[in-house]
Amino acid sequence: MSESTNTRGVSRILGLNAWMVYVFLYAPIALLIVFSFNDNNNVAIWTEASFRWYGEMFQNAQVMGALRNSLLVAFVSTIVSTILGTMLAIALERYRFRGRGALDGLAYLPIIIPDVTMAVMLLIFFFQAFGILGSLLGLSLTTGIPTIILAHIAFNISFVAVVVRARLAQFDNALQEVAADLYATRWATFRRVTFPLILPGVAGGALLALTLSLDDVVVTQFVSGVGSTTLPVYVFGLVRRGVTPLINAVSVVMLAASMVLVGISLGFQRGGGVGAQILADPEALREEITAGGAPHAEGATT
Amino acid sequence: MQKVVRIIAMLSVISLVLAACGDGDEGGDGGDGVDCEVDQVDGDLNFYNWSEYIDPELVTAFEEQYGITVTSDFYESNEAMLAQLQAGANWDLIVPSDYMVGIMISEELLLPLDKDAVPNLENLAPRFRELPYDPGPEYSAAYQYGTTGLGVNVSIVGEDFDPSWALIFDPTLTTTYPGGVSVLNDPRETMGAALKYLGYSLNDTDLEHLQEAADLIAAAKDGIATFDSDQYDEALVNGEVAVSHGFSGNMIVGIGEADNPDDFTYILPKEGATIWIDNMAVPESAEHPCSAFTFMNYLLDAENGAALTNWNYYGSPNQASIDEGLIEQEVVDFYAETDTAEGLEVIEDTGDYEINFTDYLATAKS
Amino acid sequence: MSDVRVTPELEAAAERAEARRGFVLSLPPYIYLVLFFALPLVLVFVYSFASRSSTGQTVLQDWNLESYRRLFSPLVLEIFVRSFLLALVTTLVCLLVSYPFAYYIATRGPRVRSVLLVLVMIPFWSNFLVRTYAWRVILGSDGLVSQVSQALGGEPIRVLFTNSAVLIGLVYGFLPFMVLPLYAAIERLDWSLVEAARDLYANGWTAFRKVTLPLSMPGVVAGSILVFIPSLGAYVTPAILGGARTVLMGDYIVSQFLAARNWPFGSALSFAIMFVMLLATVVYFRAGAKSL
Numbered sequence: 017m018s019e020s021t022n023t024r025g026v027s028r029i030l031g032l033n034a035w036m037v038y039v040f041l042y043a044p045i046a047l048l049i050v051f052s053f054n055d056n057n058n059v060a061i062w063t064e065a066s067f068r069w070y071g072e073m074f075q076n077a078q079v080m081g082a083l084r085n086s087l088l089v090a091f092v093s094t095i096v097s098t099i100l101g102t103m104l105a106i107a108l109e110r111y112r113f114r115g116r117g118a119l120d121g122l123a124y125l126p127i128i129i130p131d132v133t134m135a136v137m138l139l140i141f142f143f144q145a146f147g148i149l150g151s152l153l154g155l156s157l158t159t160g161i162p163t164i165i166l167a168h169i170a171f172n173i174s175f176v177a178v179v180v181r182a183r184l185a186q187f188d189n190a191l192q193e194v195a196a197d198l199y200a201t202r203w204a205t206f207r208r209v210t211f212p213l214i215l216p217g218v219a220g221g222a223l224l225a226l227t228l229s230l231d232d233v234v235v236t237q238f239v240s241g242v243g244s245t246t247l248p249v250y251v252f253g254l255v256r257r258g259v260t261p262l263i264n265a266v267s268v269v270m271l272a273a274s275m276v277l278v279g280i281s282l283g284f285q286r287g288g289g290v291g292a293q294i295l296a297d298p299e300a301l302r303e304e305i306t307a308g309g310a311p312h313a314e315g316a317t318t
Numbered sequence: 319m320q321k322v323v324r325i326i327a328m329l330s331v332i333s334l335v336l337a338a339c340g341d342g343d344e345g346g347d348g349g350d351g352v353d354c355e356v357d358q359v360d361g362d363l364n365f366y367n368w369s370e371y372i373d374p375e376l377v378t379a380f381e382e383q384y385g386i387t388v389t390s391d392f393y394e395s396n397e398a399m400l401a402q403l404q405a406g407a408n409w410d411l412i413v414p415s416d417y418m419v420g421i422m423i424s425e426e427l428l429l430p431l432d433k434d435a436v437p438n439l440e441n442l443a444p445r446f447r448e449l450p451y452d453p454g455p456e457y458s459a460a461y462q463y464g465t466t467g468l469g470v471n472v473s474i475v476g477e478d479f480d481p482s483w484a485l486i487f488d489p490t491l492t493t494t495y496p497g498g499v500s501v502l503n504d505p506r507e508t509m510g511a512a513l514k515y516l517g518y519s520l521n522d523t524d525l526e527h528l529q530e531a532a533d534l535i536a537a538a539k540d541g542i543a544t545f546d547s548d549q550y551d552e553a554l555v556n557g558e559v560a561v562s563h564g565f566s567g568n569m570i571v572g573i574g575e576a577d578n579p580d581d582f583t584y585i586l587p588k589e590g591a592t593i594w595i596d597n598m599a600v601p602e603s604a605e606h607p608c609s610a611f612t613f614m615n616y617l618l619d620a621e622n623g624a625a626l627t628n629w630n631y632y633g634s635p636n637q638a639s640i641d642e643g644l645i646e647q648e649v650v651d652f653y654a655e656t657d658t659a660e661g662l663e664v665i666e667d668t669g670d671y672e673i674n675f676t677d678y679l680a681t682a683k684s
Numbered sequence: 685m686s687d688v689r690v691t692p693e694l695e696a697a698a699e700r701a702e703a704r705r706g707f708v709l710s711l712p713p714y715i716y717l718v719l720f721f722a723l724p725l726v727l728v729f730v731y732s733f734a735s736r737s738s739t740g741q742t743v744l745q746d747w748n749l750e751s752y753r754r755l756f757s758p759l760v761l762e763i764f765v766r767s768f769l770l771a772l773v774t775t776l777v778c779l780l781v782s783y784p785f786a787y788y789i790a791t792r793g794p795r796v797r798s799v800l801l802v803l804v805m806i807p808f809w810s811n812f813l814v815r816t817y818a819w820r821v822i823l824g825s826d827g828l829v830s831q832v833s834q835a836l837g838g839e840p841i842r843v844l845f846t847n848s849a850v851l852i853g854l855v856y857g858f859l860p861f862m863v864l865p866l867y868a869a870i871e872r873l874d875w876s877l878v879e880a881a882r883d884l885y886a887n888g889w890t891a892f893r894k895v896t897l898p899l900s901m902p903g904v905v906a907g908s909i910l911v912f913i914p915s916l917g918a919y920v921t922p923a924i925l926g927g928a929r930t931v932l933m934g935d936y937i938v939s940q941f942l943a944a945r946n947w948p949f950g951s952a953l954s955f956a957i958m959f960v961m962l963l964a965t966v967v968y969f970r971a972g973a974k975s976l
Contacts, residue, residue: 111706544927
């Protein structure tokens with residue numbers, strides 16, 4: 017970029033704008049952290065600092081139970097939906113098969129459907145399904161943690177797929193072709209070329225799924241059963257009866273946990289040899305390979 | 319392969335739709351009731367209640383006394399609870415509100431009370447035994463009650479204000495209050511208050527009257543800062559609004575915890591207001607009904623009933639607790655007013671007209 | 685390498701094998717979505733033709749189009765238009781705020797970029813309700829905004845319960861959904877093209893307008909959809925920050941399923957709003973494709 021004062025001025029304005037956006041982003045977070053140390057029942061009036069709410073939180077069996085449920089649901093649903101979502105993304109983006117169009121459309125619906133509609137329809141579905149299974153197989157099933165997990169996976173698959181597809185679309189098939197030309201099996205190609213390339217997308221999708229699962233209220237409420245109250249549902253209920261800094265304390269703990277999780281996953285991405293190299297500079301790597309004379313560098317075909 | 323998948327898909331759809339049609343409006347079959355004895359427990363209890371409605375220690379004491387575990391879950395709306403129950407969820411004890419008990423009885427979703435197992439029913443005050451939605455009572459036992467009224471900041475409104483719904487519905491008043499007022503975001507409660515102000519019953523289904531109420535609310539909008547069913551007590555106490563429409567329990571607690579409690583008071587408007595009752599009931603699909611009835615009996619005991627009220631500050635329907643002086647005086651005094659107030663009504667299900675209440679409020683807000 | 689001759693039959697067989705592989709790969713998610721999404725959706729669709737009993741139960745035997753007829757009542761149309769406009773304004777403001785921000789991040793060094801991006805995401809790992817209530821405090825009569833204005837010698841102002849508060853809340857909540865796609869699009873921009881424009885004596889603004897902006901359009905389109913769609917159904921944030929003084933689509937749908945216990949109508953409303961969202965998505969994609 018040229019060094020004109022114009023550019024530098026613009027750069028400075030952009031920087032200032034970015035800072036302001038960060039302040040905007042963190043204002044409520046700062047507030048919620050600060051007030052979690054408030055020695056007063058009221059979330060708006062500051063009295064004095066104390067760890068009281070953190071103490072209360074860890075002693076509150078209901079909060080801990082809800083936290084455990086949330087983590088379990090989030091963990092399982094994120095893993096399953098990331099796997100299924102990635103499969104979906106690869107299938108839609110890289111292959112042509114009959115029914116692809118319909119699947120493409122179907123995959124977008126969970127993103128646009130209103131929460132309460134999804135909640136009600138899953139409730140009706142489980143109701144009918146349990147009835148059928150009950151009369152056919154004599155099973156007596158009810159809603160609970162498993163149904164919540166199933167529900168979360170249902171909407172998360174699409175979100176993961178969207179993120180991974182976006183990443184997939186960025187890289188043309190040249191590299192996959194190259195690997196094939198180098199006699200790599202499909203699995204090897206996937207493992208050493210495709211997967212490392214889409215890893216940021218998969219990681220992003222997984223993070224999104226985790227966030228959505230941990231924050232979901234409406235769908236969870238409807239399909240939950242005995243003993244399966246999750247944290248956001250619990251918080252939602254607390255709001256009814258009075259917001260105390262207990263909620264802030266819980267929120268801060270979850271925030272800290274999420275940050276640790278992400279820190280770990282970022283650490284994983286840095287390591288890993290070729291993968292990291294490719295991530296750092298895919299263009300350079302591609303040029304290296306294609307310059308070596310692989311025949312199908314141009315015009316990816318699917 | 320694809321054909322097989324498609325056929326299976328079609329079959330599943332058809333079978334589900336047929337099942338749905340077949341069931342139609344299958345509710346419970348009422349059941350003949352169960353036969354439990356006093357203090358009998360038949361397994362761990364699954365308890366579905368509103369949040370922050372019972373002291374966890376009271377529950378723990380029950381667990382220790384009877385040697386069973388209580389799993390507590392919480393819901394935020396009667397309708398969501400109803401939906402889950404109809405879909406087959408199997409809680410043992412639930413706490414539906416007045417109108418919902420009426421609906422559940424007509425849908426045959428509740429077990430009749432096993433009165434042998436709940437001798438403490440006797441402790442209920444007479445007026446809480448002959449409730450319009452469940453005379454007897456046959457299916458439910460009153461848990462806590464309260465009223466819906468107005469929290470008023472007297473330092474803004476003045477000491478000699480007219481205790482009327484005008485405090486939230488009269489724009490010539492409300493627009494003079496810094497911050498405005500807060501009104502409940504509940505079709506039945508808000509439309510109900512407007513109906514009472516106009517001199518009608520809050521269960522009125524005359525469409526003209528409903529239109530009048532909607533027009534009243536629409537005209538009052540300028541002074542209404544927010545429609546809020548959750549933070550009404552905080553908004554009042556933090557000085558965000560001058561008058562707040564809300565439920566008695568939260569109000570009394572919120573005002574009590576304020577830095578300046580003398581600045582606030584809770585009143586029942588002279589035109590009448592809602593009195594509401596939450597009730598314990600055992601669903602027909604309960605798997606441990608005896609444990610449920612035992613817990614019900616336990617909570618109806620004079621001491622436990624008092625403990626319940628002293629924790630959540632709602633009204634106690636337990637005459638025994640009151641007679642034995644176990645309830646905190648503050649609470650007794652607070653609710654003494656409701657015993658003498660005129661024009662208190664219980665919300666009843668208006669059947670087809672529920673849609674109208676919702677729509678008229680929506681129209682009023684537009 | 686040329687021992688095998690590529691005949692048309694071989695090509696066709698290879699293509700069929702590819703298609704089969706693709707199909708098999710898509711099968712698990714396909715089955716899952718059909719079972720746990722499409723089937724329930726069909727059920728809800730069926731419900732939208734049912735009628736409501738006096739006690740609020742859904743009676744499937746009484747088929748009718750009543751629910752769909754009500755979709756065109758003035759109340760519903762008004763609610764819908766209001767939600768639509770709010771979503772539109774939210775998307776626009778979000779775009780205006782996010783673009784320079786995403787541009788800034790995308791033009792930093794690679795290490796800094798990741799850190800900056802993660803910093804954008806972190807606030808959204810806190811509980812949504814708690815975040816929104818924090819905004820209530822900030823925008824209230826005695827909140828941060830008000831205190832700042834008083835410090836500057838002005839009156840205490842309450843942004844809470846105004847339309848601005850709703851906009852702030854929504855833009856805040858959807859910021860990452862706009863920033864991330866924009867960032868992705870700007871980051872892989874071919875800067876040599878911008879250089880070329882400058883070499884041809886275009887000034888900064890023209891280079892941006894004629895090169896950068898059109899090339900980043902896919903990101904703009906993706907981000908706009910990701911913000912517009914959920915804003916259309918948003919109601920919790922408007923209720924908490926705006927005082928629920930108007931009725932939005934999301935709120936109205938919830939009230940049909942809960943307070944009014946009118947599931948057939950709630951289902952019909954849901955389908956109507958999904959239909960509009962699908963339409964918007966298609967229009968957006970077409971528009972985005974044109975400018976490429």
